Structure formats: C-alpha cells, structure tokens
Amino acid sequence: MKYVDEFRDPEKAKALIAEINALKTQIPQLASRPLQLMEFCGGHTHTIFRYGIEPMLPDWIELIHGPGCPVCVLPMGRVDDCVALAERPDVIFTTFGDAMRVPGSKKSLLQAKADGADIRMVYSPLDALALAHKNPDRQIIFFALGFETTMPSTALTVLQAAAQGVQNFSLFCNHITTVPTIKAILDSPDMQIDGFLAPGHVSMVVGEQPFHFITEHYAKPLVIAGFEPLDILQSIWMLVKQIASRRCLVENQYARIVPPAGNMPALNAIEKVFTIREFFEWRGLGSIDHSGVKMRENYADYDAEIKFNLPNLKIADPKSCQCGEVLKGVIRPWECKVFGTQCQPETPMGALMVSTEGACAAYYNFGDLDELLQKRETLSV
Amino acid sequence: MNDSAKLKLRQRSGKCHAETITMAHGSGGKAMRDLIDDVFVSAFDNHELNKLEDQACFDLSTLNALGHRLALTTDSYVVDPLFFPGGDIGKLAITGTVNDLAVGGAQPLYLTCGMIIEEGLPVDTLRTIAASMRQTADLAGVKIVTGDTKVVPRGAADKLFINTAGIGVIPTGINIAANRAQVGDVIVINGYIGDHGAAIVDARGDMALQNSIETDCQPLNSLIAAMLKVCPDIHCMRDATRGGIATVLNEFAHSSQVGIRLKETALPIRDEVRGMCEILGLDPLYLANEGKVVAIIPAQAAEQVLNVMRAHPDGRHSAIIAEVTEKPVARVIMATLFGGERVVDMLVGEQLPRIC
Numbered sequence A: 001m002k003y004v005d006e007f008r009d010p011e012k013a014k015a016l017i018a019e020i021n022a023l024k025t026q027i028p029q030l031a032s033r034p035l036q037l038m039e040f041c042g043g044h045t046h047t048i049f050r051y052g053i054e055p056m057l058p059d060w061i062e063l064i065h066g067p068g069c070p071v072c073v074l075p076m077g078r079v080d081d082c083v084a085l086a087e088r089p090d091v092i093f094t095t096f097g098d099a100m101r102v103p104g105s106k107k108s109l110l111q112a113k114a115d116g117a118d119i120r121m122v123y124s125p126l127d128a129l130a131l132a133h134k135n136p137d138r139q140i141i142f143f144a145l146g147f148e149t150t151m152p153s154t155a156l157t158v159l160q161a162a163a164q165g166v167q168n169f170s171l172f173c174n175h176i177t178t179v180p181t182i183k184a185i186l187d188s189p190d191m192q193i194d195g196f197l198a199p200g201h202v203s204m205v206v207g208e209q210p211f212h213f214i215t216e217h218y219a220k221p222l223v224i225a226g227f228e229p230l231d232i233l234q235s236i237w238m239l240v241k242q243i244a245s246r247r248c249l250v251e252n253q254y255a256r257i258v259p260p261a262g263n264m265p266a267l268n269a270i271e272k273v274f275t276i277r278e279f280f281e282w283r284g285l286g287s288i289d290h291s292g293v294k295m296r297e298n299y300a301d302y303d304a305e306i307k308f309n310l311p312n313l314k315i316a317d318p319k320s321c322q323c324g325e326v327l328k329g330v331i332r333p334w335e336c337k338v339f340g341t342q343c344q345p346e347t348p349m350g351a352l353m354v355s356t357e358g359a360c361a362a363y364y365n366f367g368d369l370d371e372l373l374q375k376r377e378t379l380s381v
Numbered sequence B: 001m002n003d004s005a006k007l008k009l010r011q012r013s014g015k016c017h018a019e020t021i022t023m024a025h026g027s028g029g030k031a032m033r034d035l036i037d038d039v040f041v042s043a044f045d046n047h048e049l050n051k052l053e054d055q056a057c058f059d060l061s062t063l064n065a066l067g068h069r070l071a072l073t074t075d076s077y078v079v080d081p082l083f084f085p086g087g088d089i090g091k092l093a094i095t096g097t098v099n100d101l102a103v104g105g106a107q108p109l110y111l112t113c114g115m116i117i118e119e120g121l122p123v124d125t126l127r128t129i130a131a132s133m134r135q136t137a138d139l140a141g142v143k144i145v146t147g148d149t150k151v152v153p154r155g156a157a158d159k160l161f162i163n164t165a166g167i168g169v170i171p172t173g174i175n176i177a178a179n180r181a182q183v184g185d186v187i188v189i190n191g192y193i194g195d196h197g198a199a200i201v202d203a204r205g206d207m208a209l210q211n212s213i214e215t216d217c218q219p220l221n222s223l224i225a226a227m228l229k230v231c232p233d234i235h236c237m238r239d240a241t242r243g244g245i246a247t248v249l250n251e252f253a254h255s256s257q258v259g260i261r262l263k264e265t266a267l268p269i270r271d272e273v274r275g276m277c278e279i280l281g282l283d284p285l286y287l288a289n290e291g292k293v294v295a296i297i298p299a300q301a302a303e304q305v306l307n308v309m310r311a312h313p314d315g316r317h318s319a320i321i322a323e324v325t326e327k328p329v330a331r332v333i334m335a336t337l338f339g340g341e342r343v344v345d346m347l348v349g350e351q352l353p354r355i356c
Helices: A010-022 A042-050 A076-086 A109-114 A125-134 A151-164 A179-187 A200-206 A209-216 A229-244 A264-273 A297-302 A323-327 A359-366 A369-380 B003-012 B030-044 B060-064 B089-102 B123-140 B195-204 B221-230 B244-256 B271-280 B299-311
Strands: A035-041 A061-068 A091-095 A119-121 A139-146 A169-175 A195-199 A222-225 A250-252 A274-276 A279-282 A286-289 A293-295 B069-077 B107-118 B143-152 B160-170 B186-189 B236-239 B259-263 B293-297 B319-325 B331-335 B341-343
Touching: A010 A229, A035 A042, A035 A200, A035 A229, A042 A061, A042 A195, A042 A229, A042 A359, A061 A179, A061 A323, A061 A359, A076 A091, A076 A109, A076 A139, A076 A169, A091 A125, A109 A119, A125 A139, A125 A151, A125 A169, A139 A151, A151 A169, A151 A264, A151 A297, A169 A293, A169 A297, A179 A209, A179 A286, A195 A200, A195 A229, A200 A209, A200 A222, A200 A264, A209 A222, A209 A250, A222 A229, A264 A274, A293 A297, A323 A359, A359 B341, B030 B107, B030 B123, B030 B143, B069 B089, B089 B107, B089 B123, B089 B160, B089 B221, B089 B236, B107 B123, B107 B221, B123 B143, B123 B160, B186 B244, B186 B299, B195 B271, B221 B293, B221 B299, B236 B244, B244 B259, B244 B293, B244 B319, B244 B331, B293 B299, B299 B319
Parallel strands: A035 A061, A035 A195, A091 A119, A091 A139, A139 A169, A195 A222, A222 A250, B107 B143, B259 B331
Antiparallel strands: A274 A293, A279 A286, B069 B160, B107 B160, B186 B293, B186 B319, B236 B293, B259 B319, B331 B341
C-alpha cells in the first residue's frame, strides 16, 4: 500500500539498527546503566508493540512508555461524572469508542449503557453535533478528551454550534495538555530518563517551540517522532546520536507533517474556546498544575460542567496500582504487583491497562504473559 | 418435485397478503400458517419439508452409506444490517452452519431454520431472505427440512434473528480435532482475511467511508471435500469467523499444547481492508470472516493441498501462513513485516459488535 509500506521496510529497519549499534561505544553512561528513552505518546507505544520494535533494539536501550494515552489517565471521578451525565433521561451521551471501558468507581460507560443509558459511539465531535440537530428535544453531550491533537476539532465544533445557535449541544471537557505533564515527570526525583520521543500529532498542532524548555532547562534531548515503525526507529537513532555526540536539541523527525511553528488556525480555535485550568487530576500521576483546559466563560452555554449538576467527586486510585511509577520509568509495567493478575484488560484496575495504547495493556496483549510474570517472581525473590 | 406434488402443495398452500409482520403471524393461527406456506415452504420446497410434520425424518441406511459418524451443529445469526455488500442474514445463516459441519470433515446434509421476527418487518424482506437461503442451500447441496417461526413485539428483537442447526455425515478415516496439531505441521488458509468484518463496518455507514469490500460469505464444503480427497489426514480445521484468524490459531495452540509461528508477510489481505484497518485502528487478524477455512496439515502434504485449493474457485488466493512449533507452548507468535516479533493473543472485549 503506497505511502504506508515505505515506512515499514524491514531492510531499512536493519540498517537503522546497525547504525544505532555503532553508536554504543560513544556513550560512557552505558557502563553503569542502559539508556532510558521515553516515548510520551500512546500512539507510539502502540506502534512499538504492534511491530515488535522493542525486541529488535539492543539491550542497552530501554523504552519507557509515557502517560500520553488520554483515555488511560482519566481519573475515576471524571468517569463517574460521565456516567451521571449519561444516566440523565434527557441526555444522549456521545463518546469516542475507547473511552467506553474506562472504569469509574461504580461502573464504566459500557456498563451504564447496558443499564439503559443512551450512550453512543462517535468518530468525531461533528457527529455529536449532527445528533443534536436530529434530536432537538434531547440534550447531546460530547465527551471531549485528548491532548492538543483533538482539541482543535472540539473547539471548531463548539464554534460551529455557536454560529448555528444550537441550544441542545454541550461538551464535557476533559482535554489535557502535554507540556505541563512532561514537566511534572522531569521534576519527579526518581526520574532517570535520558531523552524523549515527543508526540508527532500534538506537535503538528503546537509546533516545536513548546518543547525547547526540555532541552534548555532539563538538558534532555528530544526528537519529535512520527507513528510508522521506521519513524520510531529513525527517531530513536536521532536521539541516540544526540546523546553520543553530547548534543541536546529539539529535532523534528516528523517534518513531513509537523511545521516548526505548528498550525495557526488550529491554535487560534483552541485559544478562542479554551482556557487553562489551575490544575487537573490524572490517574496514576495525581494533580498536575495547568495540565488541563476548560471552556471560556463566553461559551458557558456549551459547557456541560456548568449546564448540568455534576457529582464532581475525587476518587483515589486503588492503592495497589503502581501506574505512577510505571509512567515515570521507575518500574517496568510487568513489575507492578497487580499486573496480569488482579489488573487485566477485561477488568483494569490501573489506568495503563485500560486502552490498547496504555503501556500495561500493550505488554499484556503483545508480550508473553507467562514469561513476564515469571520475571516478576524472580525479581521479588 | 414432480408436477402432481407441486399441484398438491399449491392447493394446500396459503397466501400471505400482509405487507408487514404483525403479532398475528406468530399466533399459531391462519395468518402464521399462510406466512409459513407462502414465504418459507414455497422457497425452501423439498420433499422432507413439504410434508409439514413437526419433525423431518430420514432413512438411517442412506446416512450410514456416507460414513461412520454424524455431526450436529447449531448457530444463531443476529447480523446488523440484514443486507450487506455481497450477502444477507439468510445467506449467512446457511453458510455459517454448513461451514461448521464441513470443517469437522462432515458432508453437510440437512438444516433446520428457526426465525425470530420483530413485528413490523416487511414481508418482502422475509421473502428476499428466504430466497437467498434457498439459493445458498442449493449451492452447498443441503436442504432446509424443518423450521419454526416466532414473532416478538417491537423492540423485543431487532428486525430478524435466525437460528439454523445442521447435520452431516463424517466419512470413515477422517479425524479432525483442534488438539491434533503436531510440531512441523503447516497452516493454510483459503484466501483474503477480514473481508466480512470490513464489509459489515462499511454497510453500517457510521464510519462515513466508501469502499468496495464485499463479504467473503460462502459455503466451504466443496473446497474442503477437495482438500480431504488429497489429504484425508488434515489434523485441525476451523472456519475463522468472529474473532478472526487470531482466535482460531490461539484455539489450536491451546488445544494441541504447541506454539504457532505466523508470518505477517504471508497473510493474504486486500489493500482495501488494510486501508480501512489503518484508518479505523482495527487489526485484520481479529476481523471476522465467513468463508475462510484455516487448516493444519502435515508438511509433506502442504504443496499438494495448496495446489488443490488454488485450483478451486473458493480458494484461488490460498496461502501457507504459519507453522507449528514446539515452543512457546499455547502461544501464537507473529514475525512482523517490519522484522520484529510479537505475541498474537485472543481478542479482549469486542472489536466490532454484531457482525454475524
């Protein structure tokens, strides 16, 4: 398939692996510990597992799978709010499919649907707006979530709804931001990450500039990476090359999609509709300052948090979950005490087991479970 | 049927003049009798059914002559929408049950047909589906010999659900079972994977995608008979329906306590299906098929079986996709086209609802 197969060429992969291997002798740190590189984005994690990239890499490179799966990091209290909204008889609650299974403190949206709530899967916020036109006597709520990648489409939908004067459409806004979260990880004392693969599609919107603090203040090299397997390998190679040559820059591997200055119309739409929250709660990471957005006051009519009465309760993560440590690279997913036993994709306890983009779910689905559990046994002895 | 028998049937037959199904059509009275006569019996039309007894009866000696074991299976069909590119629920209800018999090595013979109809369904829709069932039954060489009709109130079912059960006879010397895979065996499939699942997604129209993918829904008994002729010792065989080939391969690996090594580059997948999976984030390994057989055969028979399959109209794109290994036990490993390796596990949750 054109424009796809070119980015999955096994011969080019071999050549890149050889190039990466050749850099080993130039990295003194390897005498004491392997390089830890974090791919922030869940889309990257998915590609890494889907194509079996991890076992192709030399053992001195460890990939740390970051918190960039917006479905995974949704806290239980917010899911409870969704269920409460969806269970109102006047409401049609619309959501992306992968948010359906995220557990709340009592039930997931999937369970709420089975119990009779009118919950519909959509592929775009515009589908939700179309439902509002079709069902003038019902309130249509769109469950808006995602990083800067999905923010523009929700913002544009709100702008369109406002221009059309639609009264029965609103957002339950759970959009989150990338940069404060990376900063929170960098500030954590047990962090050992040596470099970052930055999210390609977030960068397509925000551009390169917001990542400069990582190289300048934290002295960690960063490469903006695409989502095909060769994109990932090439980005790893670029990152290792920076480390080997003691450089520390923001580099853009995904230049075919990411303009250095980002996408101005998209950024304008975001700016018009959303404003930064003081803090936002993340599953596994706790509260992070400025890590979420809410709707501006002049769009209050379209803000489900204002329009409807929400329980808005904070629910603590289950104590046995070690999602936070996995997210920071302190432990590997399979080292968590409940991985693969109490916490499985069918009955996820922790955030990272919820979506196929979550690090734990990826290990569970694409790894050898028995072997991983055995490895954990050996560690605890 | 000869002319005098046809005449008798016509004299006895009622006519259904209603345009839509009402609760009266399930009441056991004249409306139901007219519906059964006019829509089902006239379409299925065979000696055993036309007697209209509460059961169909067969001669044991005829069955005995075909083999030494009977195979019995049942399946219910709830696909939404009822009509989709390349097929409909009626065609599916015949092929699904025929294929479940055929993959056990049985020659499928007789089917039952249970209809659960939601009130309000247009009678013409039922006629079209019954005609499609007959056509598919003829293609597979089976007869629908007994049936049942129920009507439920609006909302108690969605348009139409069909259950079919079937019996067939397994010839002497055939012993196909999921626990018979042996190290060194090879695994064949009769063509492109994922067409049915992709066609259903397309037909539902909620993805606003346009393509030309048709279901692969087809009876497999003729192809399987040809395969068994050149290799009676097929070890394992299943049709890869819901859960796709990933599920079938995992079932084989578990039952036989062997490893299976799948080659991504060997998988036959249409570009249209690949493209749709790329856009929607689906994995073709888990997409449903309704006309694909996955068989584990001794390596020495591989070439001959593959040749026979490719020469058959239902197996032109057949390929060897995997081999049976000693380790890892009960695991399916895929060598990815990128040069990496990953585990292919059973599907967790659902990829797509109500595809068959």
